[in-house]
Amino acid sequence: MELRRRLARTAMSRPGVLLAVSPGATPERLALEAELVLRGWACASAPADADLLVVLGTGPAEGQDWVMNLWRAMSAPKARVSLTNADEVATVLDHGLAALRAGMPHPEEQESHVSEGHGRHHQHGGHAMPSGHGEHDMHAGHAETEDPDTHDGHDGHDEHHGHDGHDMSGGHDGHGDHPRHDEHHGHDPHQGHDPHSGHDMPGEHHGHAGHDMGSGHDGHDMSGGHDMSGGHDGHDTGSGHAGHDGHAGHDMGSGHAGHAGHDMGGVVDGLPMAGRADDRDGLRLDRLHVPLGPGLVDWPAGLVLRLALQGDVVQQVDVDVESAASGSPRPPFWNEPWLRAVAGERVTRGDAARRLCAAHLDSLGRFFAVAGWADMAARARHVRDSALAGAGAAELSALARPLIRRAERSRALRWLTAGLGPLAAEHAAHLGVTGPALVADGDAYRRMLVWLDAVGRSAAACDDTSALDPATGTAGPRGRVDRSAPPPSRPLLDALPGLLEGAEFACARIIVASLDPDLDELAYVPTAGAVPHG
Structure with a gap:
């Protein structure tokens, strides 16, 4: 235990810092970026690379959904601080580093620790449990814990003691190898609905795979949970993933064969599915709605673009600047x-x-x-x-x-x-x-x-x-x-x-x-x- 703490302390000496910038916080952003260079700390390009989340600005960004999505996507140990004055950047970073080393949770996480984690299991979990087994969601609340030392024996959802036949590591009939019940994979409605291939097997990459956006902007889930880091990788499930038997919400009567169920969009677990629309060439192709922003690195603060994609082509764009509409007395x-x-x-x-x-x-x-x-x-x-x-x-x-x-x-x-x-x-x-x-x-x-x-x-x-x-x-x-x-x-x-x-x-x-x-x-x-x- 002590060795692990020492290793964690050494690793946290130069944490990766993720910036959540609100409109009007340019002075704070500039001061923070300059201070990070002086300290030799890395500016994280995605939540997966971040240890410390810094929320910049005087507006209500701290409690907004996109900031909370960034926070939840970060793995423990992690810490979160707010910067509202450019002159206090050094003090804020010192406080964030101390909280990170101590493994202290954010105050809001202490209040909503169990309830938020419980809800997230249903929102992103993908694999619905059969009726009568609601008690299997009891481990979802551990997703927000900051100190990894408190999670000995609880890796993901692998352990559900006392529930025979529902081992989350591989107990699902017909699902072969599932190393862990990852809450951001499973059956993402934006993955695997390739109308021309049914169930893509491992090694087949269709759609948007390989479109690196320049600086490691993984996932884009900070504006609504749309996982775009892997594109449209089909139903790649490792092995033995035949028919999706026993998965509530995915049994469409034909096992997703051919084009069954793909002619009309919808919402599954709060995420929109691809719908059909006319292509620029007159063909009817799947249209996927994807948001960009506001929580992206090297992106205008507060900007959200809602794109409609057909293949890898942008067909429609809606510009959303709601986060900048609250008004600020600070001049640009x-x-x-x-x-x-x-x-x-x-x-x-x-x-x-x-x-x-x-x-x-x-x-x-x-x-x-x-x-x-x-x-x-x-x-x-x-x-x-x-x-x-x-x-x-x-x-x-x-x-x-x-x-x-x-x-x-x-x-x-x-x-x-x-x-x-x-x-x-x-x-x-x-x-x-x-x-x-x-x-x-x-x-x-x-x-x-x-x-x-x-x-x-x-x-x-x-x-x-x-x-x-x-x-x-x-x-x-x-x-x-x-x-x-x-x-x-x-x-x-x-x-x-x-x-x-x-x-x-x-x-x-x-x-x-x-x-x-x-x-x-x-x-x-x-x-x-x-x-x-x-």
């Missing part, structure tokens, strides 16, 4: 210098150029990350942090120049992103786009080039002490900053459906990253008479 961090200038405060051109440079470097970091270029993403964020820390024009230009040159010369990056999400200048102007997306007059690659050019020019101008003219110098990172007009990110959101429809699913995140809308702008509710300060 990236627009703060221009908002101050519009309010009548004196702002230097150098301050505006520094913020513009950092904003574009932040967007480039996301773009490189989702494109799979982790090294360049880290470099872009390093230069961003230097800009925000007050580096001079000469130093900042020296840091930015190699980054710009390397990105512009990369043939692989051009091959990967060219042709994705083309947005003509005429259509962009019609939508009201006024920023880099309008200047680019092209695809995701051209939008990246515009960012790179702006980084070079603004880095050289960050020492300019002349006053910013609010009448002519209102071009912020995403467009014109003017209180009399909609936020510049609003037309970018309006452009997303047209850019995504018809694109391959694997390209969706790159297209979003090439626009990088800032939902802080939509959440901001200015106070009368107040001067914005980020």
Whole structure:
């Protein structure tokens, strides 16, 4: 026991940290990312890689479903903390590390420990128990326990003492090898309903398998439980999984042979099944509804895209920004210098150029990350942090120049992103786009080039002490900053459906990253008479 505690303490010296960012929490996110680099802690790309969940922002994100889904998807030992002030980032991380080493559960988990775990067994368990055996759900409550030392002998749902014939490790008749009753596998309604293959055996991968989204965004279950990490892998059950005998909710009278039961969608265990709809070629194919966001890494905070997929092609997109609708008195961090200038405060051109440079470097970091270029993403964020820390024009230009040159010369990056999400200048102007997306007059690659050019020019101008003219110098990172007009990110959101429809699913995140809308702008509710300060 003591050896295990020592090993756990050593392993937790540099925990993986998962960020749950709400709109309006950009200062906290930037401070946290910089502190993680200083400490050498990893920024987790998915709940499975995380030990510490940090909820950022002053809004009600702490109790929202998507945050709770992230928390539940993390394995023990784990801890959760909230960061509402960028100046307290070091203290919050120290507290999270102490809680992680002590194996202390989150206060909310102590209150709802058994009830939440009991409900989750029914929601995600897949294998329904026969009537009269409700007592077999008694171990579901252990899913939320933080300290693994309290789980000796309770691995998953393997042990149900005293219930002969219902051994969860392999007692189901006709189910061969099931190493554990994993609550996120079983019969996910988004897995195994391939209308052309019936029951896919191990080794057969249909549908979306292999579409890596660039930076390890496993699962996408943080916005509603849609497991997309494995795509449509059929009914891959290891061995001996014939007919699904004894599985309530899956007996459709024909053992899923051919197309039985696939002509109409529905909801199973709270998850939507694929339905039929006309394809772009006039064929009727399965249509799967998949949400992206808001709990994704390198994703605009608060954005949810609800996609309708046919095969690997996006057929329909609905943009949901409900999480940004609550309103925040804090001005959007990236627009703060221009908002101050519009309010009548004196702002230097150098301050505006520094913020513009950092904003574009932040967007480039996301773009490189989702494109799979982790090294360049880290470099872009390093230069961003230097800009925000007050580096001079000469130093900042020296840091930015190699980054710009390397990105512009990369043939692989051009091959990967060219042709994705083309947005003509005429259509962009019609939508009201006024920023880099309008200047680019092209695809995701051209939008990246515009960012790179702006980084070079603004880095050289960050020492300019002349006053910013609010009448002519209102071009912020995403467009014109003017209180009399909609936020510049609003037309970018309006452009997303047209850019995504018809694109391959694997390209969706790159297209979003090439626009990088800032939902802080939509959440901001200015106070009368107040001067914005980020």
